Amino acid sequence: MKRQKRSYRIFIIVLLAVFALMALMPFVYLVVASLVEDMSQVFKNGLALDITPDMLGTGNYRMLVTEQHGVFFRWFWNSVVVTAMFTVLSLATSSMVGYAVSVYRFRGRKIYIIMIMSTMMIPVEILMLPLYREMLSFRLLNTYLGVVLPFADSSFAIYFFMQYAASLPRELVDAARVDGCGEFAIFLKIMGPLMIPAFGSMGILQAMTAWNDFLWPLIVMSTNENFTLTVGLQTYLSPYGNNYNMLFAGAVISVIPLMILFLCNQNAFISGIMAGSVKG
Amino acid sequence: MGGVGVSLMLTGRKRGAAERHGINTMRIAPYLFTLPFVISFCLFFAYPLGYMVMMSLENIEGISSVTFVGMKNYVRLFGDARVMNAVRNSVMFTAGILVLNVVLALLLAVVLNNRQTPLRNMFRSALYLPALTSIIVAGIYFRLFFGSGDRTPLNSVMSFLGFGPKAWLFDTVYTGVFALVITSTWRWLGTNLIYFLCGLQSIPQELYEAAEIDGAGPLQRLIYVTIPGLRPMIVFVVTVLTYGGLRMFGESYVLWTNGNTPNNIGITIVLYIYKTAFARYQTGYAAAMSTLLFVVLFFINLLYIRFLKIGKEG
Numbered sequence: 228m229k230r231q232k233r234s235y236r237i238f239i240i241v242l243l244a245v246f247a248l249m250a251l252m253p254f255v256y257l258v259v260a261s262l263v264e265d266m267s268q269v270f271k272n273g274l275a276l277d278i279t280p281d282m283l284g285t286g287n288y289r290m291l292v293t294e295q296h297g298v299f300f301r302w303f304w305n306s307v308v309v310t311a312m313f314t315v316l317s318l319a320t321s322s323m324v325g326y327a328v329s330v331y332r333f334r335g336r337k338i339y340i341i342m343i344m345s346t347m348m349i350p351v352e353i354l355m356l357p358l359y360r361e362m363l364s365f366r367l368l369n370t371y372l373g374v375v376l377p378f379a380d381s382s383f384a385i386y387f388f389m390q391y392a393a394s395l396p397r398e399l400v401d402a403a404r405v406d407g408c409g410e411f412a413i414f415l416k417i418m419g420p421l422m423i424p425a426f427g428s429m430g431i432l433q434a435m436t437a438w439n440d441f442l443w444p445l446i447v448m449s450t451n452e453n454f455t456l457t458v459g460l461q462t463y464l465s466p467y468g469n470n471y472n473m474l475f476a477g478a479v480i481s482v483i484p485l486m487i488l489f490l491c492n493q494n495a496f497i498s499g500i501m502a503g504s505v506k507g
Numbered sequence: 508m509g510g511v512g513v514s515l516m517l518t519g520r521k522r523g524a525a526e527r528h529g530i531n532t533m534r535i536a537p538y539l540f541t542l543p544f545v546i547s548f549c550l551f552f553a554y555p556l557g558y559m560v561m562m563s564l565e566n567i568e569g570i571s572s573v574t575f576v577g578m579k580n581y582v583r584l585f586g587d588a589r590v591m592n593a594v595r596n597s598v599m600f601t602a603g604i605l606v607l608n609v610v611l612a613l614l615l616a617v618v619l620n621n622r623q624t625p626l627r628n629m630f631r632s633a634l635y636l637p638a639l640t641s642i643i644v645a646g647i648y649f650r651l652f653f654g655s656g657d658r659t660p661l662n663s664v665m666s667f668l669g670f671g672p673k674a675w676l677f678d679t680v681y682t683g684v685f686a687l688v689i690t691s692t693w694r695w696l697g698t699n700l701i702y703f704l705c706g707l708q709s710i711p712q713e714l715y716e717a718a719e720i721d722g723a724g725p726l727q728r729l730i731y732v733t734i735p736g737l738r739p740m741i742v743f744v745v746t747v748l749t750y751g752g753l754r755m756f757g758e759s760y761v762l763w764t765n766g767n768t769p770n771n772i773g774i775t776i777v778l779y780i781y782k783t784a785f786a787r788y789q790t791g792y793a794a795a796m797s798t799l800l801f802v803v804l805f806f807i808n809l810l811y812i813r814f815l816k817i818g819k820e821g
Contacts, residue, residue, distance in 0.1 A: 324540060
């Protein structure tokens with residue numbers, strides 16, 4: 228029995244180690260490759276692994292600063308702004324809607340719920356054509372707002388806040404009313420603060436979505452200095468030879484913010500992902 | 508409904524407060540709270556949707572030249588071999604990620620949920636890390652991983668096994684889909700793993716104990732306790748993956764530079780829509796494709812809501 232247990236443990240560790248290795252190898256490779264200055268050495272028709280220490284240096288990172296007046300950091304900044312705007316706007320509107328639908332019993336509430344449910348998982352890609360035209364006529368193409376506005380108020384986030392608000396004690400709302408508190412004050416001062424864990428989880432999810440979003444910024448942003456990181460980086464993958472020096476270094480830098488966020492508060496991250504799933 | 512009396516009493520008592528706050532009353536406040544949603548629903552969902560259906564009935568060239576063509580775009584769609592290619596690739600891709608992600612994520616979740624497994628948190632984090640990357644970062648790596656050189660890790664393994672090296676991205680439709688499936692699974696597995704871990708933790712421990720007393724072995728416990736207990740989560744993961752699969756765009760766009768997929772390899776529904784609209788400027792035709800895809804996804808959405816009974820009172 229004991230021996231069986233031990234061989235089980237060894238089997239499990241090997242299994243997990245293999246998967247962990249597959250998950251982590253691209254990171255290791257990207258970091259190492261980003262330090263190789265002469266890219267012709269790194270790969271010919273695909274990646275090769277024979278990299279020796281004397282090939283390494285920080286030249287690619289310096290290149291990011293100097294090439295095209297450091298436009299890479301402009302992209303980085305754009306991603307920061309878009310992510311911040313998207314997250315704040317999304318949390319503010321979704322929490323209000325989710326709260327209202329779950330706490331109040333008002334005429335039309337059912338219709339709201341149907342509206343929220345029916346758009347819950349309709350992806351961005353479907354409406355990209357009419358939305359592009361719409362942004363064109365609003366003169367929002369090639370602007371931060373154009374990237375952020377259409378998808379900030381997501382049904383997914385609303386549904387999440389609906390569930391969370393429903394779990395809060397409603398007596399608090401009634402008690403506050405008795406004390407003469409207005410409805411908005413109740414939300415801002417009493418129920419809002421109780422929803423802080425929900426803001427944390429959803430905030431992380433939305434920030435991740437915005438930071439890594441690709442298709443919609445690709446459609447909206449049309450000039451080089453307005454690109455977000457994802458859109459900017461892929462311009463280095465041009466049909467006329469790939470600029471792998473900047474691609475590798477840029478890719479590494481683009482992952483760092485979320486990586487730091489994740490390593491610093493893993494539990495918030497994990498509970499955020501879990502909160503994003505539907506509890507049956 | 509014991510709360511009715513109380514709340515009636517409260518509204519009665521609240522009259523004074525209501526006058527003082529103007530619009531800040533229980534009757535009006537919910538409509539103000541939900542106003543952003545209504546505006547965004549109309550502006551960024553209902554209107555574009557209607558606009559898209561209208562566009563799908565038109566022949567649009569550039570911005571200004573528009574003629575009404577009725578169902579012509581839809582008819583054309585069914586005779587378009589490239590559309591069929593894209594649909595086939597997307598469906599194969601979806602099937603691939605469904606199998607890989609559900610099976611592997613479930614397996615890893617069961618292992619990681621077992622208290623006897625060492626270093627559980629470390630492995631969980633390691634397996635989740637790829638989910639933090641964008642498709643661009645993943646694409647940069649995997650287009651090299653699937654490169655045609657004979658010294659790439661993949662082709663080294665192929666040679667070792669006695670097969671020749673392959674140009675994975677340019678060989679056949681199947682190797683193309685394979686490359687797409689692996690690239691996506693690398694990024695998505697961690698998230699699905701967490702979903703399943705979350706589902707496993709909601710299965711009461713007593714069920715396992717009871718099963719053990721009844722003499723159920725590990726495999727029987729998996730089949731009769733774990734999988735039925737995970738049913739809602741499995742449905743959720745399958746739905747999310749189906750959406751993710753049918754809407755996939757970035758993977759193809761990055762693996763084949765700027766979405767220039769060779770012949771019928773690697774082209775997906777959304778990539779084809781994108782190219783039709785933004786490279787060939789056949790907006791009406793692209794709108795017809797989007798409309799059909801919308802109908803399909805909307806139907807899946809309805810099934811899903813039905814299945815899980817989410818949104819029901821309670």
